[in-house]
Each structure stands twice: as C-alpha cells, then as structure tokens.
Amino acid sequence: xxxxxxxxxxxxxxxxxxxxxxxxxxxxxxxxxxxxxxxxxxxxxxxxxxxxxxxxxxxxxxxxxxxxxxxxxxxxxxxxxxxxxxxxxxxxxxxxxxxxxxxxxxxxxxxxxxxxxxxxxxxxxxxxxxxxxxxxxxxxxxxxxxxxxxxxxxxxxxxxxxxxxxxxxxxxxxxxxxxxxxxxxxxxxxxx
Numbered sequence: 001x002x003x004x005x006x007x008x009x010x011x012x013x014x015x016x017x018x019x020x021x022x023x024x025x026x027x028x029x030x031x032x033x034x035x036x037x038x039x040x041x042x043x044x045x046x047x048x049x050x051x052x053x054x055x056x057x058x059x060x061x062x063x064x065x066x067x068x069x070x071x072x073x074x075x076x077x078x079x080x081x082x083x084x085x086x087x088x089x090x091x092x093x094x095x096x097x098x099x100x101x102x103x104x105x106x107x108x109x110x111x112x113x114x115x116x117x118x119x120x121x122x123x124x125x126x127x128x129x130x131x132x133x134x135x136x137x138x139x140x141x142x143x144x145x146x147x148x149x150x151x152x153x154x155x156x157x158x159x160x161x162x163x164x165x166x167x168x169x170x171x172x173x174x175x176x177x178x179x180x181x182x183x184x185x186x187x188x189x190x191x192x
Contacts, residue, residue, distance in 0.1 A: 009040035012049025037069040045074035064094035071103040079108035084119035091127040098128035105137035113145040139174035147182045
C-alpha cells in the first residue's frame with residue numbers, strides 16, 4: 001500500500017484521502033490490486049476511524065470483501081476492537097462478510113464473542129441473524145464461545161435476541177458439550 005494512503009488510514013484523515021484520490025484516481029484500485037494484503041479499510045476499521053471508513057466505502061465498497069494475510073475481513077478487525085458503528089457500516093455494505101471465516105475458522109461474530117464485544121454481538125445478530133448459527137472448526141456456536149471465554153454479558157445479549165430457541169441453546173459442540181456442560185465445567189453459576 002502506498003505510504004501516503006497508509007498514513008491517511010492510520011490517522012483517519014479524510015481530507016488527505018480525498019486529496020490522494022484527486023491526485024491519482026486509481027490509488028484505491030492499486031490498493032486492491034496490490035500484493036499487500038492489508039487494505040486501508042483494514043487499517044481504518046481496526047483503528048476505529050468511522051468517517052474514513054465511510055469515505056472509503058463510498059469510493060470502493062468492494063474493499064469490505066478483501067482478506068488480510070490471516071484471512072480476516074475489515075469486519076473481523078472492527079469486531080475484535082469493538083467498533084460497533086464501523087461493524088454496522090461494513091455489514092450493510094457487504095452482508096456476506098458476516099459469514100466469512102478467517103484462518104482460525106472464526107466469523108466476525110465469533111471474534112466479537114471471544115473478545116466480549118457486546119454491542120458488536122448485538123449488531124451482527126441483528127444485521128445477519130444466520131451468522132449466529134455459524135460454527136467454528138470445533139463445532140462451537142457463538143454461545144459456546146461466550147461461555148467458554150467467560151463472556152456472560154455477550155451470552156445474555158444473544159440469549160435475549162433469540163429467546164427460548166431450544167435448538168440454539170442446546171447445541172452440542174464436537175465434544176458433545178452444550179453451553180450448560182461448559183458452564184458447569186468452568187463453575188459459572190450465573191449461566192446455570
């Protein structure tokens with residue numbers, strides 16, 4: 001990625017981005033075609049630069065589908081950092097990104113669950129409900145990850161969103177464990 005474009009993304013400098021595009025209308029196309037896997041959208045999404053993200057998406061919405069060297073979309077990075085407004089923007093531009101699994105086999109929702117990003121969990125569950133059914137490589141649903149990583153607020157948010165869906169709440173991972181099994185093993189009385 002061109003250094004000036006990277007600097008603009010790191011600073012969230014929209015004026016610099018517009019100037020770069022005016023000087024070179026192909027600057028974003030080169031970022032897409034580059035062998036460097038991290039796009040300016042990855043950088044801005046990770047750093048929480050909402051205005052910059054919106055500006056990039058207005059010029060090149062296809063940036064939302066790009067994968068970095070770990071197979072993560074900008075949505076994965078925004079979810080990991082808890083940037084709920086950026087998550088909302090990215091999911092609206094590319095709803096399919098909600099189902100993309102990174103090299104760890106996790107979707108953005110899985111990442112948000114492990115990190116305890118409650119607002120992001122709620123946003124992703126609302127925008128792309130079927131993403132809550134996505135399994136990790138170990139057959140875990142997002143609820144398994146919440147319980148396994150002691151993210152009880154996230155578990156509550158997801159449970160509220162889905163009510164008493166027994167199939168969802170009683171899903172067994174590859175080891176045959178439901179969220180209740182995991183909670184008992186981890187002595188999480190609140191879940192029980």
